Amino acid sequence: MIITILALVSIQGPILAAADKALQFGATTNDYMKYYPNMTPFANAFSACTWVMKGRVPPSVWHAPIILDYHTNPVHNIHELLMTDNGGFNRLFNGMQFDGNLGSSFSAPVGTWFHYCVTWSSSSNMQRIYYNGAQVGIAAMPAGSTLTPGGVATMGNRRDIHSYYPFGGKISKFNIFSREMSAADVKAMSDAGVCSSIEKERFGDSRALTWEYILGQPKTGNVVAQDVDTCADEEMKEEIERLQKELDEAEQALKDYKAACEEAKNSLRDELNTTKTAAAEREAELEKEINSLKEQLEEAVKQQCPGEGIWTVPNKVIGKKINKKQLKRWKKAGEKELVRYLSSWKGARLTKKLAKYIECFETV
Numbered sequence: 001m002i003i004t005i006l007a008l009v010s011i012q013g014p015i016l017a018a019a020d021k022a023l024q025f026g027a028t029t030n031d032y033m034k035y036y037p038n039m040t041p042f043a044n045a046f047s048a049c050t051w052v053m054k055g056r057v058p059p060s061v062w063h064a065p066i067i068l069d070y071h072t073n074p075v076h077n078i079h080e081l082l083m084t085d086n087g088g089f090n091r092l093f094n095g096m097q098f099d100g101n102l103g104s105s106f107s108a109p110v111g112t113w114f115h116y117c118v119t120w121s122s123s124s125n126m127q128r129i130y131y132n133g134a135q136v137g138i139a140a141m142p143a144g145s146t147l148t149p150g151g152v153a154t155m156g157n158r159r160d161i162h163s164y165y166p167f168g169g170k171i172s173k174f175n176i177f178s179r180e181m182s183a184a185d186v187k188a189m190s191d192a193g194v195c196s197s198i199e200k201e202r203f204g205d206s207r208a209l210t211w212e213y214i215l216g217q218p219k220t221g222n223v224v225a226q227d228v229d230t231c232a233d234e235e236m237k238e239e240i241e242r243l244q245k246e247l248d249e250a251e252q253a254l255k256d257y258k259a260a261c262e263e264a265k266n267s268l269r270d271e272l273n274t275t276k277t278a279a280a281e282r283e284a285e286l287e288k289e290i291n292s293l294k295e296q297l298e299e300a301v302k303q304q305c306p307g308e309g310i311w312t313v314p315n316k317v318i319g320k321k322i323n324k325k326q327l328k329r330w331k332k333a334g335e336k337e338l339v340r341y342l343s344s345w346k347g348a349r350l351t352k353k354l355a356k357y358i359e360c361f362e363t364v
Contacts, residue, residue, distance in 0.1 A: 026222030064088030
């Protein structure tokens, strides 16, 4: 049955939404994206969060694979927001506090997904860096800082495209929220996993720059949208688990139905046995009553006819009238019993009832 379920899932295949897509970047200077996002919602607070998979190991922490470089100043190293996959640079408002300091925190090996967030607000005035749901860096920003809109976002390299910084890895679910996420929010996002929809379902009200928007932006070189293999596997696993659960429930329902049928059958068998027993008892009672009635009938017959007569009235005389002339004929014919038993009934017509009476009471 499990094989059948697997076959069904493999034939149909899981249907992946945009949320289950990743962008795979090549590892050359030709592979990047440039677009002009609306950054106005993030002037006073934001949280930039994404799932990242490293695709290469740079020769040094300074050759950091760049995920996002948001620029408003034409000077190449003035970064409003800079995010890298090895912790080499985590700049906000071109602050360099974290340069080269977080490499050990970004320890995920190549080919492994990890969660990465940068948060800030003008009220806290703190830049916080999160790796897999844990805060790994915090720094105060200059007073009065705001995120400037109207810039260009480069993904997969620096704004001016440099051979040190090709990304070469994958990103998924890169969203920028218009508020400073709490540590608990960031941890919840990380704990939910790369295949969840928590960014949209739980934090959708503040998701101002969306992953769906980024997926639709122009791509240069080898930048390809693809399914997140982990999500396909997880969705297939979930589908198998769902089908297995339905199968288990159906088998349990069948088992319960069979048990109910067996119980009903046993109940009917018990009822039948009880009915048979009652019928047998009633049959015995009726047989006893019949025998008793037979005995009573025999007794009544005996009382009606106390004995078996020694003579039986011949059928030839039934219906005749007993008179003197008839008696003489019987006497002359030698019919002694007729004369003997019927003489006292002279003048009567010999009916069957009278004949029976004579046989029962006058011939014993």
